[in-house]
Amino acid sequence: MQVQLGFDLKLVYFLIISAILFAIGIYGVLTRRHLVHVLLSIELILNAVLINLIAFSSFSTPDKMTGQMFAVFVIVVAACEVGVGLAIILSIYRKRKSIDINNMNILKW
Amino acid sequence: MVIAGKHILHSAFYLAATLLCVAMYFILLRAEYLAAVQILVYIGSIVVLILFALMLTRTKVGEGTNITNNQKIFAALISIILFVSLALVFLYAKIEIVADSASTLKVISIKEFSSILFSKYALPFEIASVLLLAALVGSVVLAMKEKKQEEEEVEREEILEERSNQGSKVGQDLQTGKEVRGDSSIKDNLADSKNVKKGDE
Numbered sequence: 658m659q660v661q662l663g664f665d666l667k668l669v670y671f672l673i674i675s676a677i678l679f680a681i682g683i684y685g686v687l688t689r690r691h692l693v694h695v696l697l698s699i700e701l702i703l704n705a706v707l708i709n710l711i712a713f714s715s716f717s718t719p720d721k722m723t724g725q726m727f728a729v730f731v732i733v734v735a736a737c738e739v740g741v742g743l744a745i746i747l748s749i750y751r752k753r754k755s756i757d758i759n760n761m762n763i764l765k766w
Numbered sequence: 767m768v769i770a771g772k773h774i775l776h777s778a779f780y781l782a783a784t785l786l787c788v789a790m791y792f793i794l795l796r797a798e799y800l801a802a803v804q805i806l807v808y809i810g811s812i813v814v815l816i817l818f819a820l821m822l823t824r825t826k827v828g829e830g831t832n833i834t835n836n837q838k839i840f841a842a843l844i845s846i847i848l849f850v851s852l853a854l855v856f857l858y859a860k861i862e863i864v865a866d867s868a869s870t871l872k873v874i875s876i877k878e879f880s881s882i883l884f885s886k887y888a889l890p891f892e893i894a895s896v897l898l899l900a901a902l903v904g905s906v907v908l909a910m911k912e913k914k915q916e917e918e919e920v921e922r923e924e925i926l927e928e929r930s931n932q933g934s935k936v937g938q939d940l941q942t943g944k945e946v947r948g949d950s951s952i953k954d955n956l957a958d959s960k961n962v963k964k965g966d967e
Contacts, residue, residue: 679849684844
């Protein structure tokens with residue numbers, strides 16, 4: 658099935674999009690104070706990586722599909738990470754009544 | 767939008783929109799199966815999970831005056847440097863590509879995809895399932911542990927209140943009755959034992 662687009666969507670465009678997403682995610686991780694907000698930013702970073710993987714996979718090795726397989730496993734690991742992270746956040750909230758990341762200094766020496 | 771939203775709930779919904787756009791990119795890249803997985807897993811479960819966590823942990827951090835810490839300039843600098851270097855690498859690297867534009871990409875059938883997934887990548891698939899199980903058990907343990915303690919505290923408070931209400935003797939009787947009965951089904955038996963003690967008096 659061929660789709661006619663008005664312009665050529667090159668590989669570089671997808672890579673630039675993923676770089677923008679990645680930079681925004683890094684900024685969010687570094688600046689936010691809310692713990693859940695940090696998790697959201699990590700999701701953004703993971704999605705940037707996914708776009709990269711799939712773009713390279715379908716542009717350079719479409720027969721082997723290595724990138725797509727890797728993307729599936731990345732999604733699985735991301736789901737695990739969010740589940741465990743939210744459980745940790747819940748238990749921290751129950752213990753300290755706060756999810757401000759500046760108060761998380763229990764492990765500080 | 768995800769990062770700049772004032773309220774954390776808004777940014778969660780913006781995250782859902784962003785993930786939907788990423789799924790559209792997957793469709794453009796001829797990875798329809800992954801687009802479906804993206805919508806189902808990310809928007810269907812992860813965003814909903816985050817919303818649940820937000821509603822369970824209500825604090826004033828998200829709505830306060832200062833939702834960011836004092837590293838704003840530093841973080842902006844780092845992310846801009848990262849973006850520029852990534853863009854330079856992407857623009858000037860020599861990448862071997864088969865297709866020139868996205869409209870001439872090879873369409874990948876889901877049959878091929880699954881045959882590769884279950885033959886060449888069977889072991890990683892199993893490991894991923896074990897990882898999912900471990901994450902499930904781990905998150906349940908993490909979320910349950912504190913809950914038990916909280917319930918015990920609530921029960922203790924109830925007993926204390928009853929002690930102050932009905933005098934010390936009844937309270938002591940209640941506590942000894944609780945110890946005899948053991949941990950299970952305290953709540954159900956609490957009201958019954960109270961009635962019995964009152965009848966005895």
